[in-house]
Amino acid sequence: MSALLKVQDLRVNYGKVEAIHNISLEVGAGQIVTVIGPNGAGKTTSLAAIMGLLPSSGHIDFDGHVQRAANVEKRVIQGLALVPEKRDLFGEMSVEDNLLLGAFQRFRKGHRDQAQTMEEVFALFPRLAERRSQAAATMSGGERQMLAIGRALMGKPKLLMLDEPSLGLAPLIVREIFRIISGLRDRGVSILLVEQNARAALQVADYAYVLEMGAVAMQGPARELADDPRVVEAYLGLGSKHQAMLST
Amino acid sequence: MILGQDGVSSGAIYALLALALVLIFSVTRVIFIPQGEFVAFGALTLAMLQAGKVPATVWLLVAMGAVVAVVDGLARLRDRDTEGLGSLLGWNLAYPLALAALLHAVESGGLPMALQILLTLAILVPLGPMIYRIAYQPIAETSVLVLLIASVAVHLILTGLGLVFFGAEGVRTAPFSEGSLTFGEVSINLQTLWVVGCSLAFIVGLAAFFTRSLYGKALRATSVNPSGAKLMGISPVVAGKLTFLLAALLGVFSGVLIGPITTIYYDTGFLIGLKGFVAAIIGGLASYPLAAAGAVLVGLLESFSSFWASAFKEVLVFTLIIPVLLWRSFNSHHVEDEE
Numbered sequence: 190m191s192a193l194l195k196v197q198d199l200r201v202n203y204g205k206v207e208a209i210h211n212i213s214l215e216v217g218a219g220q221i222v223t224v225i226g227p228n229g230a231g232k233t234t235s236l237a238a239i240m241g242l243l244p245s246s247g248h249i250d251f252d253g254h255v256q257r258a259a260n261v262e263k264r265v266i267q268g269l270a271l272v273p274e275k276r277d278l279f280g281e282m283s284v285e286d287n288l289l290l291g292a293f294q295r296f297r298k299g300h301r302d303q304a305q306t307m308e309e310v311f312a313l314f315p316r317l318a319e320r321r322s323q324a325a326a327t328m329s330g331g332e333r334q335m336l337a338i339g340r341a342l343m344g345k346p347k348l349l350m351l352d353e354p355s356l357g358l359a360p361l362i363v364r365e366i367f368r369i370i371s372g373l374r375d376r377g378v379s380i381l382l383v384e385q386n387a388r389a390a391l392q393v394a395d396y397a398y399v400l401e402m403g404a405v406a407m408q409g410p411a412r413e414l415a416d417d418p419r420v421v422e423a424y425l426g427l428g429s430k431h432q433a434m435l436s437t
Numbered sequence: 438m439i440l441g442q443d444g445v446s447s448g449a450i451y452a453l454l455a456l457a458l459v460l461i462f463s464v465t466r467v468i469f470i471p472q473g474e475f476v477a478f479g480a481l482t483l484a485m486l487q488a489g490k491v492p493a494t495v496w497l498l499v500a501m502g503a504v505v506a507v508v509d510g511l512a513r514l515r516d517r518d519t520e521g522l523g524s525l526l527g528w529n530l531a532y533p534l535a536l537a538a539l540l541h542a543v544e545s546g547g548l549p550m551a552l553q554i555l556l557t558l559a560i561l562v563p564l565g566p567m568i569y570r571i572a573y574q575p576i577a578e579t580s581v582l583v584l585l586i587a588s589v590a591v592h593l594i595l596t597g598l599g600l601v602f603f604g605a606e607g608v609r610t611a612p613f614s615e616g617s618l619t620f621g622e623v624s625i626n627l628q629t630l631w632v633v634g635c636s637l638a639f640i641v642g643l644a645a646f647f648t649r650s651l652y653g654k655a656l657r658a659t660s661v662n663p664s665g666a667k668l669m670g671i672s673p674v675v676a677g678k679l680t681f682l683l684a685a686l687l688g689v690f691s692g693v694l695i696g697p698i699t700t701i702y703y704d705t706g707f708l709i710g711l712k713g714f715v716a717a718i719i720g721g722l723a724s725y726p727l728a729a730a731g732a733v734l735v736g737l738l739e740s741f742s743s744f745w746a747s748a749f750k751e752v753l754v755f756t757l758i759i760p761v762l763l764w765r766s767f768n769s770h771h772v773e774d775e776e
Contacts (some may be wrong), residue, residue, distance in 0.1 A: 242667070258516040265670030277665030279658045289651060290658050294670035296651050344669070 193218045198247040201238050208234045209403040223382040223390040226400035232383040240271045265294045268347035276337040280326030291343030310339040331362035350381045387424040391415040440740045446629045448736025449636035453691045454713025455728040457684035462722045463660035464680045470588040473710020474595040479692025480701040483557045484608040489546025493602035495537045495560050501567040502529035565685025566678035599703035610696035632694045
């Protein structure tokens with residue numbers, strides 16, 4: 190499988206503090222790759238650097254393009270999309286306007302298929318269709334997350350990066366969001382998923398990285414990591430009791 | 438009645454300026470003091486064209502275009518990014534030079550007025566994005582205060598250049614159409630009708646732009662949530678330039694509109710801009726309809742006070758800002774940055 194995104198020796202500094210030292214990771218086309226790890230491990234920072242929001246050193250290679258200057262606009266055009274943890278919706282604007290703005294760069298480049306893409310997004314999130322003229326800020330947390338993902342999909346990205354999509358959502362909604370994430374893979378969208386909810390993330394992902402202190406601590410196929418005793422202990426939170434149950 | 442007419446027509450101009458100020462502030466956080474300079478430059482450039490001279494402002498366009506071309510060109514070279522280099526050079530070098538050549542070739546005094554106005558817009562409106570590029574883009578991430586200080590500098594430079602370009606004498610341009618309409622006992626100056634009509638058309642046009650076109654929505658998105666807009670590939674630089682383009686268009690056109698009514702000097706723009714600013718403050722630098730309504734209020738207050746107490750006309754207008762600020766400070770709760 191060819192790598193869609195290839196990151197090598199990524200380093201990011203905040204002032205004199207090195208927030209990320211030496212992260213290398215790959216996302217293959219059509220894969221869901223997850224990055225898990227504790228708070229402050231550098232997960233969000235890595236996504237920001239890959240998106241071009243932060244200057245970084247090292248190599249970022251996306252879909253055959255070597256990334257030089259940190260330039261978000263260009264990476265959006267090449268097919269990268271990031272759904273940030275804060276969602277960053279346009280609160281006072283309608284659901285429909287939010288979605289249309291997700292296709293801003295495609296519109297600028299002369300593509301006029303927004304109506305059709307919007308129908309596809311509505312098919313994926315029927316709730317958004319019901320609320321198409323409602324202001325984004327007036328919706329529930331789950332709906333806002335759906336809108337944030339839908340807005341990113343309007344740009345028809347090749348790689349969708351999701352930062353903590355389950356944060357602050359009710360368990361039922363979380364399940365639905367994860368169901369949609371694995372559905373997206375079947376449509377050919379590759380996904381880089383950053384999650385605190387390691388259990389759910391490892392279930393949908395093909396490959397996983399564990400980030401600690403700004404570096405990759407472990408990596409491997411998601412299934413294997415989910416059974417790795419160190420991961421179970423630190424991130425799946427059931428500890429030795431669960432292991433004991435598994436081993437019997 | 439005449440006072441009312443006068444008030445409404447200056448109010449319409451202040452409304453255009455207030456809208457430009459609100460727009461610039463909400464998208465780029467810049468308090469754009471030099472907005473009034475566009476008004477003065479607009480009227481004075483048109484006057485020079487009508488007198489058959491080549492307006493010196495075209496050389497400002499050439500010079501600023503050259504600076505932008507060099508700065509942006511070097512940045513592109515550093516990033517080894519040649520995409521769009523052609524349009525960069527075209528707009529910032531070729532276009533100003535072509536315009537300068539055109540102005541030297543034709544006898545502008547004999548042209549129809551519509552063409553003279555178009556030429557005025559063609560010379561001055563591109564200055565908006567160039568000013569953004571040179572003065573504000575390098576400091577776009579700094580505080581509102583730093584941006585305000587930059588505005589003061591830009592204002593002083595433009596006023597100084599205005600004196601060099603146009604001299605100290607004031608001018609009036611020819612009216613769009615002579616005469617007045619009479620309805621029974623009331624007669625309305627035709628230029629007043631032009632001013633009010635064009636301003637209304639502009640306001641309606643702006644409203645349509647912000648609610649219907651994707652570019653207008655993108656500007657709104659940038660003011661609602663800059664980081665979200667950035668993720669959609671709406672670059673803050675593009676948004677800033679587009680905003681300044683619109684503001685320059687509003688300012689220059691205001692100048693063209695009031696040229697026949699008021700005598701414009703090189704430094705008239707500052708006071709006009711400040712009155713637009715008072716109106717924008719009434720709208721809290723955020724609400725377009727309130728700012729427009731405030732502008733009409735400012736215009737009316739000014740025209741009535743110039744009749745009853747002309748010595749205190751400016752004082753009265755600027756005093757208006759005190760109760761407004763008091764009222765706003767009592768009514769608005771301070772909103773911290775979201776989340």
